[in-house]
Amino acid sequence: MTEVSALGEFGLIQRLTQRFSTQDDSTxxxxxxxxxxxxxxxxxxxxxxxxxVEGIHxxxxxxxLKHLGYKAxxxxxxxxxxxxxxxxxITVSLAISSRFTVEALEEIYEGILHAxxxxxxxxxxxxxxxxxxxxxxxxxxxxxxNEEKIVYRNGAKVGDLIAVSGDLGAxxxxxxxxxxxKRIFLEDQNITPDLESEKYLVGRQLxxxxxxxxxxxxxxxxxxxxxxxxxxxGISSDILHICSQSKVGCQIYEDEIPIVEETxxxxxxxxxxxxxxxxxxxxxxxxxxTIDEADETKLVDVPGISIIGxxxxxxxxxxxxxxxxxxxxxxxxxxxxxxxxF
Amino acid sequence: MTEVSALGEFGLIQRLTQRFSTQDDSTxxxxxxxxxxxxxxxxxxxxxxxxxVEGIHxxxxxxxLKHLGYKAxxxxxxxxxxxxxxxxxITVSLAISSRFTVEALEEIYEGILHAxxxxxxxxxxxxxxxxxxxxxxxxxxxxxxNEEKIVYRNGAKVGDLIAVSGDLGAxxxxxxxxxxxKRIFLEDQNITPDLESEKYLVGRQLxxxxxxxxxxxxxxxxxxxxxxxxxxxGISSDILHICSQSKVGCQIYEDEIPIVEETxxxxxxxxxxxxxxxxxxxxxxxxxxTIDEADETKLVDVPGISIIGxxxxxxxxxxxxxxxxxxxxxxxxxxxxxxxxF
Numbered sequence: 306m307t308e309v310s311a312l313g314e315f316g317l318i319q320r321l322t323q324r325f326s327t328q329d330d331s332t333x334x335x336x337x338x339x340x341x342x343x344x345x346x347x348x349x350x351x352x353x354x355x356x357x358v359e360g361i362h363x364x365x366x367x368x369x370l371k372h373l374g375y376k377a378x379x380x381x382x383x384x385x386x387x388x389x390x391x392x393x394x395i396t397v398s399l400a401i402s403s404r405f406t407v408e409a410l411e412e413i414y415e416g417i418l419h420a421x422x423x424x425x426x427x428x429x430x431x432x433x434x435x436x437x438x439x440x441x442x443x444x445x446x447x448x449x450x451n452e453e454k455i456v457y458r459n460g461a462k463v464g465d466l467i468a469v470s471g472d473l474g475a476x477x478x479x480x481x482x483x484x485x486x487k488r489i490f491l492e493d494q495n496i497t498p499d500l501e502s503e504k505y506l507v508g509r510q511l512x513x514x515x516x517x518x519x520x521x522x523x524x525x526x527x528x529x530x531x532x533x534x535x536x537x538x539g540i541s542s543d544i545l546h547i548c549s550q551s552k553v554g555c556q557i558y559e560d561e562i563p564i565v566e567e568t569x570x571x572x573x574x575x576x577x578x579x580x581x582x583x584x585x586x587x588x589x590x591x592x593x594x595t596i597d598e599a600d601e602t603k604l605v606d607v608p609g610i611s612i613i614g615x616x617x618x619x620x621x622x623x624x625x626x627x628x629x630x631x632x633x634x635x636x637x638x639x640x641x642x643x644x645x646x647f
Numbered sequence: 648m649t650e651v652s653a654l655g656e657f658g659l660i661q662r663l664t665q666r667f668s669t670q671d672d673s674t675x676x677x678x679x680x681x682x683x684x685x686x687x688x689x690x691x692x693x694x695x696x697x698x699x700v701e702g703i704h705x706x707x708x709x710x711x712l713k714h715l716g717y718k719a720x721x722x723x724x725x726x727x728x729x730x731x732x733x734x735x736x737i738t739v740s741l742a743i744s745s746r747f748t749v750e751a752l753e754e755i756y757e758g759i760l761h762a763x764x765x766x767x768x769x770x771x772x773x774x775x776x777x778x779x780x781x782x783x784x785x786x787x788x789x790x791x792x793n794e795e796k797i798v799y800r801n802g803a804k805v806g807d808l809i810a811v812s813g814d815l816g817a818x819x820x821x822x823x824x825x826x827x828x829k830r831i832f833l834e835d836q837n838i839t840p841d842l843e844s845e846k847y848l849v850g851r852q853l854x855x856x857x858x859x860x861x862x863x864x865x866x867x868x869x870x871x872x873x874x875x876x877x878x879x880x881g882i883s884s885d886i887l888h889i890c891s892q893s894k895v896g897c898q899i900y901e902d903e904i905p906i907v908e909e910t911x912x913x914x915x916x917x918x919x920x921x922x923x924x925x926x927x928x929x930x931x932x933x934x935x936x937t938i939d940e941a942d943e944t945k946l947v948d949v950p951g952i953s954i955i956g957x958x959x960x961x962x963x964x965x966x967x968x969x970x971x972x973x974x975x976x977x978x979x980x981x982x983x984x985x986x987x988x989f
């Protein structure tokens with residue numbers, strides 16, 4: 306194993322970035338100068354940033370470094386897609402304590418590289434430095450969109466339908482499984498965790514994907530959402546963002562919330578309500594969006610997109626209509642650690 | 648004092664960002680959605696990022712929080728100016744341990760706001776989260792330039808003159824002073840540090856400025872540098888970047904290196920060679936650049952810009968010509984902590 310100090314500053318940059326060739330014509334200058342240079346052409350530039358901290362956002366005991374690098378990129382790309390824009394470039398800054406070797410850093414970059422390839426984005430800059438404790442990753446993503454295509458959180462209007470991609474709650478249950486196995490392992494290190502049968506839930510937590518395909522679908526169908534947000538904190542919190550910024554209310558129908566069988570079953574073994582996991586679990590990185598009523602036909606029977614509610618007058622509030630027909634006010638629960646993106 | 652948790656996630660964002668109104672027409676959407684939206688028009692987009700870590704890049708014992716926020720922004724703007732571009736937007740991500748109160752965060756943002764005003768940049772996004780230990784600040788700056796105006800590190804050619812703005816070594820001596828006072832204070836807490844007479848050196852360390860005025864000067868004089876870099880690691884390291892990327896050598900004349908009296912005197916009291924401080928001290932955030940010989944007249948007698956050397960054939964190497972006429976190979980010393988920006 307190689308100490309980071311053995312390579313020297315520029316040796317390290319060289320080693321970590323040598324395999325990142327630029328892929329996109331809009332990358333004029335990537336790594337290697339004071340700043341990257343990008344070609345915006347006639348499009349608008351969309352920028353998003355996130356900071357991931359060891360012990361807060363991820364646990365090194367069960368997070369493979371490669372997945373960590375992948376996820377750090379994906380969560381930022383997800384924010385760009387949530388604007389109905391296309392990410393093209395990322396910068397990645399890392400702070401590491403002395404316990405990380407060059408090989409460990411390379412593992413993280415392996416995941417970053419994989420994300421760059423899957424999503425066709427270029428690594429164009431970064432900063433790698435020491436930390437007193439643990440690992441910190443800061444990613445900034447830059448994307449582009451034609452102005453009239455950009456979808457904000459404030460465009461939902463009364464009568465719009467509320468839709469969400471994929472399924473919800475799985476990432477949260479994946480986290481519960483990993484935390485449980487960690488506790489068991491810490492109590493008795495002879496027990497090797499077996500999560501083979503839980504691949505789906507654990508995968509949703511450790512290696513989420515951003516929904517580029519949904520943005521492609523919108524383009525194909527010529528469908529322009531009226532508002533959109535990515536599901537990072539859980540749809541409770543996320544729909545409240547849309548409603549507050551759009552100055553509207555909403556009704557979400559509990560029986561339309563997409564929850565797969567693995568999630569529902571696993572929730573019950575943890576004595577958790579599957580709907581609560583779906584509403585407040587977070588980290589699903591699905592897209593929650595609203596569309597004009599007239600566009601409903603474009604979404605009917607589309608696999609992987611569920612219509613889960615509708616936008617109503619602000620005075621009606623933000624309500625969950627339960628399976629039993631009760632109306633419950635939606636509140637942002639936030640199972641999560643303190644974290645505020647803006 | 649207010650615990651961060653008392654405000655809640657969105658209350659905190661609101662409190663920290665409410666005073667940042669957007670100033671620039673190219674900021675279409677700043678804080679408040681999944682990502683910021685910027686208008687690139689016909690210009691190229693320039694992006695730079697840096698990560699500052701408590702205990703590595705700054706010491707809370709002698710760094711006022713307001714200055715820290717200011718400096719974190721300025722070091723990134725400096726990178727954008729070093730491309731001969733104009734910064735317009737920044738994102739700021741913070742990770743803080745529980746010992747930081749809302750008021751402490753507000754102090755940091757006060758400095759960020761001040762930098763935004765001084766340099767006419769808009770805060771357009773960020774992320775604020777917990778850390779297990781200490782304070783971490785990640786800043787990304789976005790700027791613009793016409794393609795033909797952008798200055799890279801690789802354009803220096805044989806015969807070009809090497810110039811630098813301002814003076815060198817002061818920030819490094821400011822750091823030595825602060826470290827000395829810290830040691831004294833830790834030994835006897837009844838001694839209050841008095842750095843009033845050292846304002847210049849300490850100010851260069853704690854509150855550096857980015858050289859926007861030099862970019863304005865280039866524009867006014869219609870002067871296009873052939874290569875440029877900002878002086879973050881010391882001109883030894885920085886001129887080697889230009890030479891290696893431009894595939895040339897250089898000669899730097901020791902007696903042309905701009906060192907003010909305060910720096911020279913203070914260096915001697917620390918038993919340091921002033922030239923070594925200027926060459927390897929770093930954190931001056933001046934601009935080191937090369938110009939075509941034919942442009943020399945545009946720089947002669949310009950206050951605050953010094954011609955310190957010339958570009959030669961690669962085979963001649965990178966040399967410091969000392970006051971005594973000796974030629975010494977320039978090496979990147981890096982007094983600093985491990986830190987690699989790319």
